[in-house]
Amino acid sequence: MDELRILIARLGWPSTTARWWAMQELAACLGRSTAEAEAALIQLLKSCRLEAEVIEILCIFWIAARSNGYKAPAQLGESIQRSSILADLLLDSLGVCKPLGDSNLIEVPVDFDIPQDFEDVQGSDLPRIFRTTMINLEYQTGLPFLQQMAFEWTLNHSVYPEAPFQGNLGHFIRPLGEGFVGHLSSRTALRSISAYLRTIAVATECWGIPMPSAVDRALLALPIHPTLAFLTPQRPQWFPQATDFEGDSALIQASLQEMLMQVKAEEGGELIAFASPIVISRERCVEVSCVRWSQAVGSSIADEDLALHLDDYWHYRPGIRSSALEPLGVSTLLSLPGGFNSILDGESKAWPLSAPLDFDRIGYLQHDLYPERLMMPTLPGKDGAELSPHHGRLVIKDREQVVASLCYWNAGWGVARPTQFGGHCGSALISRGTSYREGAIFETPGVRSIYLWKVRTLSRHNSFGSFDETITMGALFV
Template sequence: MDELRILIARLGWPSTSARWWTMQELAARLNEPASRDETESALLQLLTTRKLEAEVIEVLCIYWMAAQAYGYSPTPKLAESIPRSSILSDLLLESFSMFAEADDEELEEVPEEFVIPQDFDGVQGSDLPRIFRTSMGELENHTGLPFVRQMAFEWTANRSAYPDAPFQGDPWHFSRPLGDGFIGQLSSRTALRAISAYLRTLAVAEEFWGMPTDRAEASALLALPVHPTLALLRPERPIWFPATTDFDGDREAIESSMRGLVARVKTARPDDELIAFASPIFVSMERCVEVSLVRWSQAEESSIADADLAAHLEEFWADGWMLRSASPEPLSTTTVFASPPLDRLMEDQCKAWPLAAPLGIDRLGYLQHDLYPGRLFLPTL
């Protein structure tokens, strides 16, 4: 079996987790003396054939992951092998103390007569997260510059990268065996085209519209395939994990499963306390079920009756409250969290506060959607 050939092929799969874990495996091969030369050669060949900026970023992230995990030093040929550079690819090269070669692809401002095509708006929120389009809209509202039209213009232009299949073939081939109606976390060529258009729009803004470099770099981080702190995260099944992993059933059955889960944690980790849990997703022909458990604390003087507390907290939680974070450098593996003051964390009427909250999307990795928006919890205090 040609392991390297199979891994390279999996980089083209639309399945987000498959691509992320494949990048980890290829990074590990760069650390092994027996496989390093072959892997370097294959990745450089792959890099020279990439037609979209986002495709280039994914390959560069393999080198970056190898450097962070194993102290690997990329070959000097890396910089000269990049066919489609971007603000983000320049940042990755700088982390290797390398600089990009001159890009032959000239930037162009959107013409006045350009009309946003219907397919650009149609893919937002379906084939890719709406956050890229939303980010462009916020910049446009703040500056009055045509960020959205520029992104749509770049989207139209990069259709020529894959003229025969700009939207890729049949991504549902990868999820159809799971059953009708199942929607997996997919990032197909459509998403790669849109993310590439997003990156080129930022480059246009920096070159023609006076966008500060640090602002452009901060915005470009939204196009990272993986969160720098979580790039090498691997799944690990804890010993207290329940044998029955589906939480399907009525309210009583789910509550019983949760109480059993808490009891298992107390037995396995008597000195610890479970403050948050997200169940595996249970999928059947009838429905899709996911259960999240977050522990709260409550002070005295609540104005909400105990019987109404669950419904009240559900409404509060639905606002999408997340933990904000920062990093010392754009690609730093260190993520810094500042615990919010208790008076900001506490819900005023019921005097309660969550002990855990989802990680914010400051450096969201689009190949790590299984962790977002509410599946990766961190302590709030």
């Protein structure tokens, strides 16, 4: 019981990583047919005061149903006090009857003024995507979407009268000194997301917005991406030691070669992409990243200048677009970059073998993964692929054949990461065989493989001041 109580308490933490992990652990408790866990979560569901809180609890039941064959109880829908379109989607997926519609929806008064505290939290306590979506809908329809969201924000201020903002998030980051950014989601974010969901409900009930359009917008309020929900932190055995990437370029490349050989020996495949902090402390932080490229003959860039050139090109790289056949489908369809020429750098005749996943169906508790930790194979010459969870990893399939898998791990459990780092966690994209780099373009004489690598080191002489940054990069030919 103590373990269950602790896990439920962690659902209220502002740390996004801790909340996601607690949801997975509670789903595992449900999967073990723990009646005690089910009763505790239903009781928690009944006590939810905000729509976003309801969604997070329902996601626990959804994870358990999808991963462990758990069957949700019929009274689950009856336990919801704050319904929404997104809650209805989750209940439908669980095979549970939905509660009656919300009869307390109120349209925003014509003379309502958007309060300043609503504007102040945009882009700080929560991503601006919710406000931006409201503005776009307002532009398309002429209806007061942003005013409605701000109005709902004002109404739910009294839901937690003792602490509507859940304290100062700077309290968690300030002791770390300069140069850190938090990955936090507090009650302020939950209030804003709830206001967003209620605005969508008003739009469907009062303004006649089509349900498919409403569902698409509601999915932005998911705490977890339906495919990424089942990722579990698994730091690989071949993960480098803290001192492996110290020294000059020659020593770093030797460490990279050693890591590549260990990946091949332990995973049976090739490393396509890797990004992770390997040292995080108050005085020194080190992040290592590498991406595999291919290069044809005819480059106008000298080998010694290739790393700097490709790094500049990498900043404008195309991403991997995604879609799903159903709103909460576990599998994600990948639309690969539009043809080989779209990823080819004309000057160097090189092209990357991986690219970041887009932000579709992003989970707000998983922002630490985006975009640098979600690298997908570009599969030049292929039209599409499928991304799905498997034993705590993600697997990428081309016509049912697994071509690569992605694993991730927590580099630290803190509430913040260095501002210059791509995330507080790490990930690796590893091939299954070599089919990910096979085809007509790879069979051209003279094509060679390159690893573009970068080591970012932050250091300071105390535990509070700003960091000095050093970046070392290079191109390793294999």
